[in-house]
Amino acid sequence: MLDGLVELIRTAVVRLPPDVTAALEAALAAEEEELAALQLRLMLENAARAEELGVPLCQDTGVPVFFLRGEWGEVEPLLAEAVRRATEQVPLRPCIVHPLSRENTGDNTGAHVPVVHRIPGGERSVSFMPKGAGSENCSAAAPLPPSAGAGEIAGFVADVVRRAGAKPCPPVVLGVGIGGTLEHAALLSKLALLLPLGTESEEPALAELERRILREVNSLGIGPMGFGGRCTCLGVRVLSAHCHTASLPVAVSLQCWAHRRATLVERDGSWEVVQP
Numbered sequence: 001m002l003d004g005l006v007e008l009i010r011t012a013v014v015r016l017p018p019d020v021t022a023a024l025e026a027a028l029a030a031e032e033e034e035l036a037a038l039q040l041r042l043m044l045e046n047a048a049r050a051e052e053l054g055v056p057l058c059q060d061t062g063v064p065v066f067f068l069r070g071e072w073g074e075v076e077p078l079l080a081e082a083v084r085r086a087t088e089q090v091p092l093r094p095c096i097v098h099p100l101s102r103e104n105t106g107d108n109t110g111a112h113v114p115v116v117h118r119i120p121g122g123e124r125s126v127s128f129m130p131k132g133a134g135s136e137n138c139s140a141a142a143p144l145p146p147s148a149g150a151g152e153i154a155g156f157v158a159d160v161v162r163r164a165g166a167k168p169c170p171p172v173v174l175g176v177g178i179g180g181t182l183e184h185a186a187l188l189s190k191l192a193l194l195l196p197l198g199t200e201s202e203e204p205a206l207a208e209l210e211r212r213i214l215r216e217v218n219s220l221g222i223g224p225m226g227f228g229g230r231c232t233c234l235g236v237r238v239l240s241a242h243c244h245t246a247s248l249p250v251a252v253s254l255q256c257w258a259h260r261r262a263t264l265v266e267r268d269g270s271w272e273v274v275q276p
């Protein structure tokens with residue numbers, strides 16, 4: 001299991017998932033601005049070279065975040081050990097520091113790090129999503145007025161992306177969580193980032209909201225790495241929960257073009273790493 005977890009981390013940081021590669025290729029095919037097209041070409045070349053050389057595709061190997069589905073016992077120590085080994089073996093850049101002293105732990109672990117979310121139900125699996133600081137620093141959550149509809153939610157998300165500008169290394173991927181409580185909306189926004197690009201919600205109102213946010217964000221003109229052009233956002237997914245009649249929490253998690261994630265699934269008694 002430990003070797004499988006190290007391989008999960010290695011795959012996530014080295015290999016851009018196929019759905020992201022396809023989205024970048026589609027954006028490049030549609031791009032008319034020379035500088036924007038150049039950025040997209042460089043991203044694709046960067047990803048191809050990283051995979052060829054077996055090295056991380058970005059120097060920021062992020063905060064280690066795991067999502068456990070199904071029934072698991074006390075696996076947190078094992079996940080932390082996998083992060084320590086991956087830090088040495090891949091290697092990962094030591095990114096984790098004390099929040100006040102800023103002292104680096106040196107092995108990408110610390111209090112409550114790796115971050116572990118448990119998702120009840122479903123088949124047993126472990127997803128890993130290293131979260132880079134450039135995009136995470138631009139994520140936001142807010143209690144919107146309960147009367148805010150799709151228009152105001154889309155406006156809130158577009159405004160977060162507009163204010164972020166080039167900082168999250170666009171084109172971004174957006175995970176949006178609506179409803180629940182504020183921390184629940186934030187978790188939903190992270191879970192939305194695990195969903196494959198090119199898919200949409202099965203709930204028509206949420207699918208329409210995803211398309212609306214994508215339209216509004218892509219009309220901002222920020223473009224790849226802030227160089228303008230058609231593509232500021234590769235995809236949007238929204239997950240929702242019911243909420244109190246007097247509240248409407250909304251959270252948006254920004255992810256950069258290096259939208260790294262991989263999942264360890266159990267198949268025929270052994271563990272296999274898959275990517276969307």
Ligand code: SF4
Pocket residue numbers: 058059060061062131132133134135167168169256257258
């Ligand atoms: S935001 Fe993403 S692409 Fe930019 S430096 Fe951080 S991890 Fe790398």
